[in-house]
Amino acid sequence: MIRRxxxxxxxxxxxxxxxxxxxxxxxKAAPGGPFDAERDVPPExxxxxxxxxxxxxxxxxxxxxxxxxxxxxxxxxxFQYPDFSVGELIAAGLxxxxxxxxxxxxxxxxxxxxxxxxxxWRAGAASDRALSLIAALGVSVPKxxxxxxxxxxxxxxxDWLPAGGWGTWQHAVLPVIALALPNMAVVTxxxxxxxxxxxxxxxxxxxxxxxxxxxxxxxxxxxRPAFAPVLAYTAPALIAVLTGSTVVEQVFGIPxxxxxxxxxxxxxxxxxxxxxxxxxxxxxxxxxxxxxALRAVLDPRLVDSSRx
Amino acid sequence: MPALVLPIxxxxxxxxxxxxxxxxxxxxxxASTLERGNGAEPDTLDAHRAQSLGAFNVLxxxxxxxxxxxxxxxxxxxxxxxxxxxTDRRVWTFTLGADARWSDGRPLVARDVVASxxxxxxxxxxxxxxxxxxxxxxxxxIGAGRAPAKALxxxxxxxxxxxxxxxxxxxxxxxxxxxxxFIVDVDAAVRLGARHTxxxxxxxxxxxxxxxWQPQTEITLERNRFYRDADKVAIERVRWHATExxxxxxxxxxxxxxxxxxxxxxxxxxxxxxxxxxxxRIAPLYGTFYFGFNLRRAPFAxxxxxxxxxxxxxxxxxxxxxxxxxxxxxxxxxxxxxxSDYPAPVAPAALMTQSARVARARTLYAEAGYGxxxxxxxxxxxxxxxxxxxxxxxxxxxxxxxxxxxxxxxNEEWKVFVVNRRAGRVTEVFRGTWIADYxxxxxxxxxxxxxxxxxxSGYDDPAFDAxxxxxxxxxxxxxxxxxxxxxxxxLNAAHAILxxxxxxxxxxxxxxxxxxxxxxxxxxxxxxLSLTDDVR
Numbered sequence: 137m138i139r140r141x142x143x144x145x146x147x148x149x150x151x152x153x154x155x156x157x158x159x160x161x162x163x164k165a166a167p168g169g170p171f172d173a174e175r176d177v178p179p180e181x182x183x184x185x186x187x188x189x190x191x192x193x194x195x196x197x198x199x200x201x202x203x204x205x206x207x208x209x210x211x212x213x214x215f216q217y218p219d220f221s222v223g224e225l226i227a228a229g230l231x232x233x234x235x236x237x238x239x240x241x242x243x244x245x246x247x248x249x250x251x252x253x254x255x256x257w258r259a260g261a262a263s264d265r266a267l268s269l270i271a272a273l274g275v276s277v278p279k280x281x282x283x284x285x286x287x288x289x290x291x292x293x294x295d296w297l298p299a300g301g302w303g304t305w306q307h308a309v310l311p312v313i314a315l316a317l318p319n320m321a322v323v324t325x326x327x328x329x330x331x332x333x334x335x336x337x338x339x340x341x342x343x344x345x346x347x348x349x350x351x352x353x354x355x356x357x358x359x360r361p362a363f364a365p366v367l368a369y370t371a372p373a374l375i376a377v378l379t380g381s382t383v384v385e386q387v388f389g390i391p392x393x394x395x396x397x398x399x400x401x402x403x404x405x406x407x408x409x410x411x412x413x414x415x416x417x418x419x420x421x422x423x424x425x426x427x428x429a430l431r432a433v434l435d436p437r438l439v440d441s442s443r444x
Numbered sequence: 445m446p447a448l449v450l451p452i453x454x455x456x457x458x459x460x461x462x463x464x465x466x467x468x469x470x471x472x473x474x475a476s477t478l479e480r481g482n483g484a485e486p487d488t489l490d491a492h493r494a495q496s497l498g499a500f501n502v503l504x505x506x507x508x509x510x511x512x513x514x515x516x517x518x519x520x521x522x523x524x525x526x527x528x529x530x531t532d533r534r535v536w537t538f539t540l541g542a543d544a545r546w547s548d549g550r551p552l553v554a555r556d557v558v559a560s561x562x563x564x565x566x567x568x569x570x571x572x573x574x575x576x577x578x579x580x581x582x583x584x585x586i587g588a589g590r591a592p593a594k595a596l597x598x599x600x601x602x603x604x605x606x607x608x609x610x611x612x613x614x615x616x617x618x619x620x621x622x623x624x625x626f627i628v629d630v631d632a633a634v635r636l637g638a639r640h641t642x643x644x645x646x647x648x649x650x651x652x653x654x655x656x657w658q659p660q661t662e663i664t665l666e667r668n669r670f671y672r673d674a675d676k677v678a679i680e681r682v683r684w685h686a687t688e689x690x691x692x693x694x695x696x697x698x699x700x701x702x703x704x705x706x707x708x709x710x711x712x713x714x715x716x717x718x719x720x721x722x723x724x725r726i727a728p729l730y731g732t733f734y735f736g737f738n739l740r741r742a743p744f745a746x747x748x749x750x751x752x753x754x755x756x757x758x759x760x761x762x763x764x765x766x767x768x769x770x771x772x773x774x775x776x777x778x779x780x781x782x783x784s785d786y787p788a789p790v791a792p793a794a795l796m797t798q799s800a801r802v803a804r805a806r807t808l809y810a811e812a813g814y815g816x817x818x819x820x821x822x823x824x825x826x827x828x829x830x831x832x833x834x835x836x837x838x839x840x841x842x843x844x845x846x847x848x849x850x851x852x853x854x855n856e857e858w859k860v861f862v863v864n865r866r867a868g869r870v871t872e873v874f875r876g877t878w879i880a881d882y883x884x885x886x887x888x889x890x891x892x893x894x895x896x897x898x899x900x901s902g903y904d905d906p907a908f909d910a911x912x913x914x915x916x917x918x919x920x921x922x923x924x925x926x927x928x929x930x931x932x933x934x935l936n937a938a939h940a941i942l943x944x945x946x947x948x949x950x951x952x953x954x955x956x957x958x959x960x961x962x963x964x965x966x967x968x969x970x971x972x973l974s975l976t977d978d979v980r
Binding site: 166167168169171172173174175176177178179180181184185188213216217218219220225228229284287288291292295298299300301302303386387388389390391395402403404 | 485487488489490493495567568570571572573574575587588589638639641642658659660661662685686687688689691692693695696698699700701857858859860862863866877897898
């Protein structure tokens with residue numbers, strides 16, 4: 137057991153090291169640097185800036201110093217926002233990204249599972265066809281269209297919620313919905329086909345033969361196996377809402393870390409991009425471990441072989 | 445730390461959730477709070493290190509220079525209640541107001557001013573705009589590390605008198621309104637380092653003081669009760685919101701969440717005008733959009749006729765009316781109109797009809813050795829952006845139509861563009877822009893001095909440099925302006941750049957905001973504004 141955990145840990149560390157190294161190389165390979173701007177700074181100041189941020193050192197030295205700093209738990213100062221360290225910026229933004237991301241995923245799972253199960257249960261009916269159409273639309277409409285549309289309808293026309301910014305629970309509603317929508321559509325489709333497939337399986341037929349029907353049949357025999365593909369989708373979906381929140385955060389003006397992926401790269405804010413990539417990497421590794429464990433619990437073939 | 449980030453974040457997330465719920469119970473709207481859009485997140489609130497317009501906006505509320513600007517942009521007393529300049533315009537004496545105070549109530553004295561200027565010019569401060577103060581004696585040597593900051597030509601004669609000595613005459617009163625000249629609390633900056641700009645730490649001296657800074661969201665300021673004109677400051681609180689995306693900012697304005705926007709989305713002026721009427725404020729800005737020619741390589745080096753032909757071939761009236769469309773003025777020279785006391789040179793092209801320009805363009809193009817059999821092939825390089833692309837496309841179409849020029853459009857991501865433009869090895873025609881730092885032609889002309897890092901065209905004219913030097917050395921303000929006018933005339937006649945239009949500022953201002961006055965530097969400190977209830 138300990139061996140297994142140690143192995144996993146080692147694997148995770150190796151993944152993170154590779155991630156940091158690759159990000160570092162890519163960032164340094166990109167032309168332009170953090171201090172290239174419309175107006176050049178005086179050469180002496182430019183030299184001092186380079187020195188202050190280690191940019192006057194050979195790349196190998198910069199890389200080694202960065203790794204050493206990260207190992208001490210210091211993600212370095214931000215190039216673009218010198219008043220803050222990268223650690224501070226992430227500590228301020230990550231909770232917001234986690235909050236909106238996890239709420240969005242929860243909403244997507246809840247609504248998507250319910251709708252998908254309903255559609256699958258009544259496959260072929262008019263309601264199923266309508267839902268499938270809406271789900272197809274939900275998958276294909278990009279967030280940069282859906283988010284402004286939500287603002288226009290709910291905040292501008294109906295005036296129910298603020299159009300952007302952050303601070304009260306009302307500010308979180310629209311971004312969470314915008315983040316949830318595409319995932320909701322995917323979950324609906326996954327759940328629908330899994331439900332149909334499960335209804336057609338031998339163990340459900342056996343259960344029907346035992347006399348199970350309606351809600352009993354659904355909850356007792358269909359829901360859990362049908363949910364397995366949705367659960368498998370949860371890990372990539374969670375990662376996607378956490379790292380892919382850039383558009384939604386920008387449109388709603390939310391101070392999460394999603395925007396740093398793009399903004400940081402455009403500004404060549406090396407330490408910020410590395411820091412955000414590292415945190416995302418930690419999240420991805422953690423999510424994968426948790427979901428692997430959960431799947432083992434939920435998959436009937438692994439857990440309850442006596443059944444079905 | 446990365447391993448700890450997750451549990452800590454979950455804790456902080458739960459705390460954030462709780463705070464949100466608590467905040468939801470409290471009434472969020474406040475009638476005496478002004479909500480302003482501020483574009484992208486300010487880079488820093490250290491006045492000496494700031495570079496972004498968003499930072500300048502907030503800093504102008506937090507700080508006063510020795511000299512300030514009124515709502516119209518005219519110079520008025522700031523921390524200094526009076527100042528005088530010697531006849532050779534090289535020795536300036538500022539008298540601090542007896543009521544000059546820091547936002548914590550301490551008196552602000554001449555010693556503080558001296559310390560702040562030394563800090564701004566000390567290369568260790570890493571102030572990107574320190575060269576704006578280069579006219580101060582020894583500033584350049586200090587910036588280059590050849591002299592200690594103590595050698596700077598500034599001294600405290602007594603608690604309220606500051607003497608500034610210049611190496612060469614300069615509009616020091618105008619320069620005093622720039623954030624690089626704001627008086628920063630140097631003791632705090634030394635003691636607290638980068639953290640001195642945090643809410644709770646930052647001690648300023650302007651109409652407002654910092655009470656909260658949520659990075660990427662909003663910066664909240666409250667009236668500074670120690671400010672000399674505190675009783676004339678109407679608005680109790682101002683929140684500067686980060687509004688990176690102009691389309692979202694517009695929606696927040698429509699929803700009533702913002703009182704003043706930073707900008708408006710590019711594109712449909714007519715629709716905005718129809719919808720917002722007098723709330724849409726368009727005004728001339730001291731800024732010029734131009735295309736630069738790379739004068740260091742073919743085909744534009746030593747080809748003034750070709751450059752002039754290309755400049756004459758475009759129809760600026762069509763471009764400003766239909767492509768940019770926000771009331772921009774067609775530009776035939778570098779310096780925008782409206783600079784006071786400036787005898788602006790009139791470019792001959794400005795007085796011609798478009799058909800005369802086209803005819804002249806064809807003649808010059810042929811004289812430069814080009815024609816239908818041997819058309820010019822070139823490129824226009826710009827940083828990726830839809831408005832830039834539209835403009836470049838239109839210019840290329842006009843060149844093709846009048847001269848048969850074959851133009852390739854090259855768009856590059858911002859940093860790549862900036863690096864290529866400065867290096868000047870691959871560029872031919874490129875997007876250029878200059879927005880004035882201060883209301884003076886020098887702010888534009890200086891960027892074309894030979895060897896200046898900002899001179900990305902590689903314009904190199906000793907006579908032009910000499911005119912700028914003579915203007916700087918000129919004793920009288922009028923003589924100085926005349927020489928600057930001659931310098932601009934030389935630059936325009938050389939067609940080193942292809943000026944397209946002079947910018948306008950574009951903002952939405954809610955009806956409940958009073959006192960908003962457009963000015964050509966687009967500076968709108970909150971202290972001149974007020975809010976009224978009788979609209980909503």
